[in-house]
Amino acid sequence: MTNCRTVLSGMRPTGPLHIGHLFGALTNWRQLPDRGYRCFYMIADWHALSTEYASPAAIRNNVEEVALDFLAAGLDPGKATIFVQSDVPEHAELHLIFSMLTPVPWLERNPVYKEQVEALQDKDLHTYGFLGYPVLQAADILIYKADCVPIGVDQLPHLELTREIARRFNYFYGPLFPEPEALLTETPKIPGTDNRKMSKSYDNCIYLKDEPEVIHRKITNMFTDPRRIYRADPGHPETCPAFAYHQLFNPSETETIAVSCRAAEIGCTQCKKRLAEKTTSFLAGLRQKRKELENDRELLRKILRAGAETARAVAAETLKQAKKACGMAG
Ligand code: TRP
Numbered sequence: 001m002t003n004c005r006t007v008l009s010g011m012r013p014t015g016p017l018h019i020g021h022l023f024g025a026l027t028n029w030r031q032l033p034d035r036g037y038r039c040f041y042m043i044a045d046w047h048a049l050s051t052e053y054a055s056p057a058a059i060r061n062n063v064e065e066v067a068l069d070f071l072a073a074g075l076d077p078g079k080a081t082i083f084v085q086s087d088v089p090e091h092a093e094l095h096l097i098f099s100m101l102t103p104v105p106w107l108e109r110n111p112v113y114k115e116q117v118e119a120l121q122d123k124d125l126h127t128y129g130f131l132g133y134p135v136l137q138a139a140d141i142l143i144y145k146a147d148c149v150p151i152g153v154d155q156l157p158h159l160e161l162t163r164e165i166a167r168r169f170n171y172f173y174g175p176l177f178p179e180p181e182a183l184l185t186e187t188p189k190i191p192g193t194d195n196r197k198m199s200k201s202y203d204n205c206i207y208l209k210d211e212p213e214v215i216h217r218k219i220t221n222m223f224t225d226p227r228r229i230y231r232a233d234p235g236h237p238e239t240c241p242a243f244a245y246h247q248l249f250n251p252s253e254t255e256t257i258a259v260s261c262r263a264a265e266i267g268c269t270q271c272k273k274r275l276a277e278k279t280t281s282f283l284a285g286l287r288q289k290r291k292e293l294e295n296d297r298e299l300l301r302k303i304l305r306a307g308a309e310t311a312r313a314v315a316a317e318t319l320k321q322a323k324k325a326c327g328m329a330g
């Protein structure tokens with residue numbers, strides 16, 4: 001395909017993935033190969049190390065968890081290159097080259113950096129590596145000369161830095177890198193079961209690997225419209241997290257549910273029971289696929305090895321060009 005564009009995206013292996021990742025990213029990622037994009041999907045274990053360096057024991061296991069979730073969610077290794085960042089050491093070498101030309105103030109004023117250092121008070125993130133997180137991310141993207149990066153809005157400052165680094169490299173050494181653009185996913189906001197942001201640290205997630213009983217329990221206990229105290233009170237579906245889930249897992253019934261909720265015809269218990277049924281059946285295929293792969297770790301590793309091999313061939317070529325451009329070719 002002549003105007004086939006290259007996509008790279010990644011996730012940090014900090015735990016199993018939840019339905020926010022599914023609707024916020026994976027569903028979109030899955031469709032991109034069929035829309036003509038050459039796709040690289042990466043498990044960013046070095047990026048995980050930048051925050052988990054003091055206790056990295058869980059990272060290896062989480063790499064496999066995320067790989068299982070990727071494949072269960074329908075990413076097809078026959079159509080997209082799925083790999084682990086540290087299996088492609090070329091990223092680190094390009095990161096080193098980029099670190100030479102990236103001004104420190106660009107990194108210090110990055111709003112994501114400032115926020116994270118504040119938010120994760122239990123960790124000492126005043127490290128060289130964490131400050132350079134976006135430099136490594138730039139290397140991840142540019143080593144495949146990716147021109148499209150499917151990300152959420154929270155990652156936009158990082159992508160802007162990637163563009164600035166590409167521009168600066170090209171300015172010094174000649175045009176080599178594209179200035180990648182964001183492929184913003186129109187994500188419906190998926191609240192956690194307690195109506196806060198869905199996050200592992202709040203213990204309010206529905207994981208892709210959750211068994212049906214677990215999903216039933218989580219949904220039974222989930223928050224609903226806080227203004228609906230008694231069964232006879234009319235509900236406000238637009239502020240109810242259970243209703244947000246109906247829109248995703250049970251789209252054909254959402255209208256009816258909204259109407260009967262507002263009229264207090266349906267009770268929250270019944271409404272959530274229906275939601276739990278719909279959610280478990282929606283995720284059944286995914287869970288089944290995940291189980292099969294869980295029992296065939298050798299296949300999983302084979303897929304990741306093959307992904308790394310494909311990725312390395314492309315990455316090595318770009319690295320060669322980059323080294324030549326900046327006078328570092330042997
Ligand atoms: N920083 C991203 C996140 O936290 C993960 C990531 C690492 C990434 N490298 C990337 C995303 C390259 C897109 C492109 O979600």
Ligand code: SF4
Pocket residue numbers: 224225228235236237240241242243257261262266267268269271272
């Ligand atoms: Fe939410 Fe359903 Fe209860 Fe309405 S009936 S408040 S949509 S759980």
